[in-house]
Amino acid sequence: MTDWQALQQKSFYEATARERANGIVDAASFTELAGPRDRMSSPHLPALGEAIEFDDGVVTGVGRVGKHPVFVISQEGRFIGGAVGEVHGAKMVGIFQLAQQAYAQLAAKGADSLAERLPAVVISFETGGVRLHEANAGLLAHAEVMDQIQNARGKFPVIALIGSKIGCFGGMGFVAAATDLIIMSELGRLGLTGPEVIEQEMGREEFNASDKALVYRTTGGKHKYIMRDCNQLVEDSIGAFRTALASALQQPYAEIARCRRIGSEALVDEQLALAELSCEIQPQDARDVWAYFGNADAAAIPEQTTADFLRTVRRRP
Amino acid sequence: MITEESVSWDSLLQDTRARLAAAAPYVQAGKQVAAADAVKLLEAVLRPGDKVNLEGDNQKQADFLAGCLCRVDPAQVHDLHMVQSVLSLDRHLDLFDKGIAKKLDFSFSGPQAGRLAEYVRAGKLEIGAIHTYLELYGRYFIDLTPRVALVAAYSADRNGNLYTGANTEDTPVIVEATKFKQGIVIVQVNEIVDQVPRVDIPADWVDFIIQSPQPFYIEPLFTRDPALITDAQILRAMMVIKGIYAEYGLQRLNHGIGFDTAAIELLLPTYGEELGLKGKICSYFALNPHPTLIPAIESGWVRSVCCFGGEVGMEEYVKARPDVFFIGPDGTMRSNRCLAQTAGHYALDIFIGGTLQIDRYGNSSTATATRIAGFGGAPNMGCDARGRRHATSGWLRCGEEYGLQQEMTGGLPRGKRLVVQLQETFREKMTPGFVEELDAVQLAKNAGLALPPVMIYSDDLTHIVTEEGIAYLHKCADMQERMAAIRAVAGYTDIGLQEDPQETAALRKRGIFKTAEDLGIDPARANRSLLAAKNMRELVHWSKGLYTPPARFHNW
Numbered sequence: 001m002t003d004w005q006a007l008q009q010k011s012f013y014e015a016t017a018r019e020r021a022n023g024i025v026d027a028a029s030f031t032e033l034a035g036p037r038d039r040m041s042s043p044h045l046p047a048l049g050e051a052i053e054f055d056d057g058v059v060t061g062v063g064r065v066g067k068h069p070v071f072v073i074s075q076e077g078r079f080i081g082g083a084v085g086e087v088h089g090a091k092m093v094g095i096f097q098l099a100q101q102a103y104a105q106l107a108a109k110g111a112d113s114l115a116e117r118l119p120a121v122v123i124s125f126e127t128g129g130v131r132l133h134e135a136n137a138g139l140l141a142h143a144e145v146m147d148q149i150q151n152a153r154g155k156f157p158v159i160a161l162i163g164s165k166i167g168c169f170g171g172m173g174f175v176a177a178a179t180d181l182i183i184m185s186e187l188g189r190l191g192l193t194g195p196e197v198i199e200q201e202m203g204r205e206e207f208n209a210s211d212k213a214l215v216y217r218t219t220g221g222k223h224k225y226i227m228r229d230c231n232q233l234v235e236d237s238i239g240a241f242r243t244a245l246a247s248a249l250q251q252p253y254a255e256i257a258r259c260r261r262i263g264s265e266a267l268v269d270e271q272l273a274l275a276e277l278s279c280e281i282q283p284q285d286a287r288d289v290w291a292y293f294g295n296a297d298a299a300a301i302p303e304q305t306t307a308d309f310l311r312t313v314r315r316r317p
Numbered sequence: 318m319i320t321e322e323s324v325s326w327d328s329l330l331q332d333t334r335a336r337l338a339a340a341a342p343y344v345q346a347g348k349q350v351a352a353a354d355a356v357k358l359l360e361a362v363l364r365p366g367d368k369v370n371l372e373g374d375n376q377k378q379a380d381f382l383a384g385c386l387c388r389v390d391p392a393q394v395h396d397l398h399m400v401q402s403v404l405s406l407d408r409h410l411d412l413f414d415k416g417i418a419k420k421l422d423f424s425f426s427g428p429q430a431g432r433l434a435e436y437v438r439a440g441k442l443e444i445g446a447i448h449t450y451l452e453l454y455g456r457y458f459i460d461l462t463p464r465v466a467l468v469a470a471y472s473a474d475r476n477g478n479l480y481t482g483a484n485t486e487d488t489p490v491i492v493e494a495t496k497f498k499q500g501i502v503i504v505q506v507n508e509i510v511d512q513v514p515r516v517d518i519p520a521d522w523v524d525f526i527i528q529s530p531q532p533f534y535i536e537p538l539f540t541r542d543p544a545l546i547t548d549a550q551i552l553r554a555m556m557v558i559k560g561i562y563a564e565y566g567l568q569r570l571n572h573g574i575g576f577d578t579a580a581i582e583l584l585l586p587t588y589g590e591e592l593g594l595k596g597k598i599c600s601y602f603a604l605n606p607h608p609t610l611i612p613a614i615e616s617g618w619v620r621s622v623c624c625f626g627g628e629v630g631m632e633e634y635v636k637a638r639p640d641v642f643f644i645g646p647d648g649t650m651r652s653n654r655c656l657a658q659t660a661g662h663y664a665l666d667i668f669i670g671g672t673l674q675i676d677r678y679g680n681s682s683t684a685t686a687t688r689i690a691g692f693g694g695a696p697n698m699g700c701d702a703r704g705r706r707h708a709t710s711g712w713l714r715c716g717e718e719y720g721l722q723q724e725m726t727g728g729l730p731r732g733k734r735l736v737v738q739l740q741e742t743f744r745e746k747m748t749p750g751f752v753e754e755l756d757a758v759q760l761a762k763n764a765g766l767a768l769p770p771v772m773i774y775s776d777d778l779t780h781i782v783t784e785e786g787i788a789y790l791h792k793c794a795d796m797q798e799r800m801a802a803i804r805a806v807a808g809y810t811d812i813g814l815q816e817d818p819q820e821t822a823a824l825r826k827r828g829i830f831k832t833a834e835d836l837g838i839d840p841a842r843a844n845r846s847l848l849a850a851k852n853m854r855e856l857v858h859w860s861k862g863l864y865t866p867p868a869r870f871h872n873w
Contacts, residue, residue, distance in 0.1 A: 187873065211871075
């Protein structure tokens with residue numbers, strides 16, 4: 001394993017799940033749980049003649065950020081595109097259960113100690129959603145994780161980090177949307193139906209998935225930040241994600257929970273108003289939306305550095 | 318006895334005149350023909366059995382004219398003999414499906430290789446031969462001269478002067494062969510202008526110009542996204558730079574297409590710089606404008622690049638670096654595949670590229686039993702140019718090391734081109750990169766070819782580089798030794814498993830086989846942090862914003 005200092009400089013986009021898991025918490029604080037040595041691999045893939053991984057494509061464990069125990073889920077896109085199968089999903093759920101136990105123990109020690117050492121679940125997404133080889137188990141896993149996120153509400157934060165090669169798509173796009181806070185880099189991509197599937201279903205005229213610039217304009221970090229689907233946009237380094245995570249955890253829980261995009265009637269109204277707006281302005285491209293929200297030179301946005309973009313961007317009010 | 322009247326010395330010319338007269342009703346002002354009349358024009362000028370060049374280059378495609386040719390009446394126009402370097406569009410094969418064409422002489426068929434093999438089996442298509450580019454161009458002037466050429470240009474003026482610009486490619490050689498044997502030249506152009514930026518083809522070599530409804534299709538064939546380069550490719554690239562480029566001081570090179578050579582290009586400003594090799598290697602290239610070469614150019618490594626074709630998105634960058642690229646008086650690049658291939662054959666010290674299969678003797682091929690892929694230019698660059706008579710140090714050194722030198726020339730000094738194959742012992746889907754017998758042999762039987770399509774013959778191959786190390790094959794004294802050296806680099810393939818460790822140790826002692834460690838390379842350093850650019854966007858930054866990647870590579 002590369003040393004922690006070097007990991008901070010490393011591109012989050014290029015990093016493996018294990019590098020991300022180690023790098024987003026404090027130095028040498030990460031302990032992997034249910035790791036490759038435990039050989040929890042998919043029982044379904046061998047039946048289909050497919051290769052397995054001993055971690056089933058997800059790194060799970062616990063580390064520290066300051067005084068906060070941080071329960072980490074980090075998906076590995078290099079294994080079946082980070083798709084979620086039965087074991088992969090069970091490991092995710094297990095991490096939430098550990099976080100609940102830690103929460104209960106800390107809560108028993110009193111409110112002050114709890115606030116100071118409030119646990120968090122952090123998910124570094126890199127996935128296309130359900131693993132089709134074990135689709136029913138994978139779907140069930142999605143529902144269970146959703147359930148866990150709801151169980152965590154009012155207790156401790158669930159934070160999404162999105163900036164890896166595969167992005168975050170399919171059912172896991174819903175899961176990410178259900179978290180409290182989403183931190184992305186501009187290389188991160190977030191959506192429900194993946195670009196290739198949209199093209200397949202709706203035709204190339206509707207969405208040309210090989211037009212990578214179009215894909216980024218529609219699902220990439222900058223667009224999601226303008227739309228407020230993403231709460232914070234950071235540079236593409238593990239260190240930048242860690243810094244953003246650390247400063248988020250310094251906020252009181254109520255502040256973090258305020259970043260949620262779903263979960264109240266007011267937020268439902270806001271989403272519905274947005275749907276109405278889209279019918280009204282009939283955007284042909286994300287650039288139309290950016291311009292509508294006050295970004296005069298919308299065409300220049302993809303070429304801007306993250307720093308320049310953050311300095312000048314106008315977001316959805 | 319032949320009478321005076323029966324001898325005609327200008328029958329071709331008279332035939333051409335008759336065809337041009339038949340086309341007259343469709344000609345508007347000057348040489349212009351409306352796109353809507355293009356099919357009728359083709360029916361007027363084509364005769365059954367004609368040799369026809371339908372410009373299909375490695376990159377540029379006369380796609381509109383290809384579509385029109387597919388729509389001619391097969392009762393009227395049939396059994397054409399297509400002579401063209403590249404088969405890349407569906408339409409190129411549709412012609413054979415419809416019975417409009419029957420015979421084919423070509424060089425490369427990458428994207429259509431599967432369908433081509435299928436058509437040969439089904440008897441829809443008869444292959445004359447699979448050529449190298451230079452070989453086919455040569456035959457345009459001997460026995461495969463096109464009667465009619467259908468070519469593509471960026472623009473034409475009203476007289477028919479053509480601008481073919483960065484993607485000039487095959488056009489000059491096709492038009493020259495056709496027109497100077499009284500043939501007919503029809504051009505599709507993206508636009509008709511008052512004045513072309515420069516004259517790439519003069520108007521009197523052109524018979525008809527048609528403004529195409531769409532700009533001609535062009536494939537960004539040589540763009541490789543650095544984000545997809547693997548650590549294994551970086552290791553091979555480090556071995557090449559240190560164990561071959563630096564070892565022989567190679568200054569004049571061609572890089573084949575692929576991620577391995579892209580990795581080499583992206584290591585020059587980092588690893589190459591670290592080894593102090595700037596100015597000592599890689600100064601001159603015969604190469605398409607590879608975007609991955611930008612960092613090396615910007616760091617002052619590259620003095621000159623001669624291009625076979627253009628590359629989509631590189632136009633402005635190339636224009637802004639006239640010291641490096643070949644630029645016309647108008648400021649834009651001109652490529653000429655025929656001349657660049659000549660340069661590639663005679664003026665280079667090394668060819669390096671990848672392949673699909675290498676057999677136990679060192680013959681290699683990209684053909685498989687069900688795909689007729691052809692060669693393109695690789696065999697002309699991937700061979701020892703036997704006519705070469707100028708000396709460079711790397712070329713001489715390779716000749717000195719040549720194990721058969723004494724036997725072949727009695728010890729007279731003669732150099733040797735380095736021909737290097739980069740190979741993974743196992744390729745995608747775990748197919749072995751080393752095999753007992755090339756699929757090309759079976760393909761030749763299946764398709765009734767007189768010659769198995771071998772890309773590079775063993776006697777031309779000097780080096781193989783795999784993750785196991787480098788085999789310096791040319792140093793071997795005989796075939797037995799050569800086969801042992803191949804086994805040494807063949808890893809866990811069936812060929813590699815036949816390795817005799819003692820034999821390999823002996824080869825290692827003599828410098829015929831070297832591992833990364835032998836070369837002083839730490840494999841742990843072979844990772845992506847060594848790349849001068851890790852993604853497309855960093856290439857754009859290196860180019861100072863001059864390179865504009867096509868949409869499919871604009872991944873941000």
